[in-house]
Amino acid sequence: MTILIITKEHKTRVRLSFLLQKMDLTEVEYFETVDQAKWALSNYKKKKLKLILFDETCTESNKEDFYGRISALHEWCKVPILLITAHIKHEFIVRAFYTGIFDFVLKPIDPTYFQTRVHIALKFNQESSQRRTQEDNLKKDLQIAKNVQKSALTPSLHLDHIQLDGFYLTSNTLGGDMYCWFQVSEHQTAVILYDVMGHGVAASLITMSIRSLLRGMMMKLVDPELVIQELNSHIHELLKDDIVEQYLVTAIYLVIDTKEKKISYVNAGLPAGFMMNEDGDLQRLTSNTLILGFLPQMVIQQQEIAYTGRQRIILYTDGLQQGNEPLQSTHFNNYLAGANDEDLIRYVTDRNLHELSHKDDITMIFITLP
Numbered sequence: 001m002t003i004l005i006i007t008k009e010h011k012t013r014v015r016l017s018f019l020l021q022k023m024d025l026t027e028v029e030y031f032e033t034v035d036q037a038k039w040a041l042s043n044y045k046k047k048k049l050k051l052i053l054f055d056e057t058c059t060e061s062n063k064e065d066f067y068g069r070i071s072a073l074h075e076w077c078k079v080p081i082l083l084i085t086a087h088i089k090h091e092f093i094v095r096a097f098y099t100g101i102f103d104f105v106l107k108p109i110d111p112t113y114f115q116t117r118v119h120i121a122l123k124f125n126q127e128s129s130q131r132r133t134q135e136d137n138l139k140k141d142l143q144i145a146k147n148v149q150k151s152a153l154t155p156s157l158h159l160d161h162i163q164l165d166g167f168y169l170t171s172n173t174l175g176g177d178m179y180c181w182f183q184v185s186e187h188q189t190a191v192i193l194y195d196v197m198g199h200g201v202a203a204s205l206i207t208m209s210i211r212s213l214l215r216g217m218m219m220k221l222v223d224p225e226l227v228i229q230e231l232n233s234h235i236h237e238l239l240k241d242d243i244v245e246q247y248l249v250t251a252i253y254l255v256i257d258t259k260e261k262k263i264s265y266v267n268a269g270l271p272a273g274f275m276m277n278e279d280g281d282l283q284r285l286t287s288n289t290l291i292l293g294f295l296p297q298m299v300i301q302q303q304e305i306a307y308t309g310r311q312r313i314i315l316y317t318d319g320l321q322q323g324n325e326p327l328q329s330t331h332f333n334n335y336l337a338g339a340n341d342e343d344l345i346r347y348v349t350d351r352n353l354h355e356l357s358h359k360d361d362i363t364m365i366f367i368t369l370p
Contacts, residue, residue, distance in 0.1 A: 001122075002027045002048040006037055006073075007055035012084065012107075016053055019114055034069045038076055049077055050125050051118065054101075055084040058092045066092075067099045074100025080121040084109070142173045142201075149204055152211050154180040156341060161258040162189055163340035163368040167348055169319075170361045176203035176247075177317050177363035178211050182218050187259035190218040190227075193365055194251035194292075195270065195317040206247055209238060224253050224266040224302040228289065232268075235293035249292040252285065252315055258369060263305045263313075268292050271326060273315040275305065278337055282329050285315070312336045312343075313367040319360035340368040 003025055007013050013030060020028060029045065031037040034054075041049075052073060058066040073081055080102035083093075093104060102124065103117050150168065157164040166179050176196030184190050192214060196203045213234060221227045228251070235249050250269035257263070266289050267273070273285035289300050314332050321327060334350075335343040344366040348354065353362060 001025065001050050002029060002045060003051045003053065004029045004031070004037060004041070004049055004077075005053045005055070006031050006034060007053075007084070008032045009055065012055050015109060016055075016084070019109070019111055020118070022111075023115055023118065025118075034073055038072070046077055049079050051079055051121050052077065052081045053084055054081055057086045058088055058096070063092060063095075067095060070096060070099045070101055080125050082117060082121050139173075145201075145204060146170070146173055149174060149178075149208060152178065152180070152208065154182075157181060157183075157189070158340070161187070161370065162256065163366075163370075164189070164191065165341045165344045165366050167344055167353075167362070167364045167366075169353055169358065169363070170199075171319065171358045172199040172361075174200055174204035175361035176207050177319070177361040178207050179315075179363060179365055180211065180214055180218075182215060184219055184222050184255070187257055188222070189256045189258075190222060191254045191256065191315075191365065191367065192218065192227075192251060193270065193315045193317065193363060194249055195361070195363070197248050197250070198246055199361070203247060206235075206238065206249075210235065210249070218253075222255060224255055224264050225300045227253055228266045228268060228292070228300050229298065232292045232298055233296065236296050239293050248294060250317075251292055254285075254313075254315075256367070256369065261307050263307065264302050265305075266300055266302045271316060271318050271321060273313060274327075274329070274332055275307070275311055275313045276332070276336055277307075277309055277311055280333065280336075285313075307369065311367075311369040312340075313365075313369070315365040315367075317361060317363045319358055319362040320364065335366075340366050 003020060005013060005016055005028060017028060029041060031040065054073060056066060070081065081100055083096060083101045083104040085104060086107045102121050105114050105117055153166060153168055164181050168177060176198055179193045181189055181191040194210065196206045217227055217230055221230060239247055252265060252267040252270045252273060254263055254265040265285055267285055267287045268289040269287055269291040272287065275283040275285060283305055288303055290298050335347045
């Protein structure tokens with residue numbers, strides 16, 4: 001443990017050293033000024049610092065320099081600063097707290113009071129250090145969880161008869177959005193996009209729990225009504241009554257049959273998807289089912305869309321919208337005719353999605369049917 005004393009007064013230095021020794025605190029560094037300490041103290045010793053004793057008196061004439069030195073100390077080393085000072089005006093000491101001191105001791109120094117303030121400052125520094133270590137470990141764990149969550153997103157699929165690309169941007173370290181797709185037969189592809197309401201660890205755990213089931217569910221059941229019913233039952237069981245309203249799930253599930261030129265889908269509460277051809281003809285994949293998880297069993301009626309010619313399907317979660325306002329039919333008009341992945345990248349770039357702050361996760365899927 002190292003304590004830094006900054007004082008120009010020899011008597012004060014001796015007095016402080018004596019009181020610290022009585023507390024068995026003997027690792028002490030001494031400097032006359034803040035600048036000397038910052039210049040001379042090695043990084044190794046700086047990291048060992050637990051407390052700074054700063055001896056200076058504030059007056060009307062030197063107060064700005066006084067506050068500047070406290071601020072410089074606070075920025076230089078994030079440990080408690082105990083101000084040792086003569087009588088000081090109330091407004092001066094209040095501002096000193098805002099500037100960066102942890103506590104103060106008035107001269108002449110009372111030994112019991114001084115030792116108490118030092119003990120409290122050192123205890124605070126120890127607890128702060130432990131908290132920072134815990135926070136650092138938590139950040140590392142969350143980053144690992146974020147990487148795992150991103151790895152669960154299905155890679156792009158580019159075949160002669162279908163192309164799929166996705167984009168995912170979380171507003172938090174961990175989010176509640178997810179997408180995946182699987183080829184269930186030579187001409188059929190199952191696609192799902194879902195959004196767990198809420199953010200953080202709980203939403204992410206629910207998201208990953210659902211994701212772990214999807215491959216088997218989509219490959220075995222395939223049919224939108226069956227998949228959504230099974231998914232709803234799982235979510236309802238997962239979300240007990242006391243938290244069900246916090247973490248309801250919205251989703252859209254499609255089965256695209258490129259041989260029959262048919263799309264079957266169920267939209268459970270997500271914003272309406274867009275299906276457009278190069279001429280601008282539009283069909284919306286509107287919500288037709290209750291949000292998932294609220295009821296153990298639901299009435300589900302899938303929709304079917306027949307198509308001809310080249311189509312672009314765009315699905316997205318509500319983080320892309322401004323409030324509850326749905327996107328206009330012309331919103332994606334400039335992103336229809338190019339390659340699937342290039343149009344998605346261009347949209348993200350044009351809208352500065354990576355640069356702007358967002359209150360909700362943003363997830364999108366671009367699908368091209370040549």
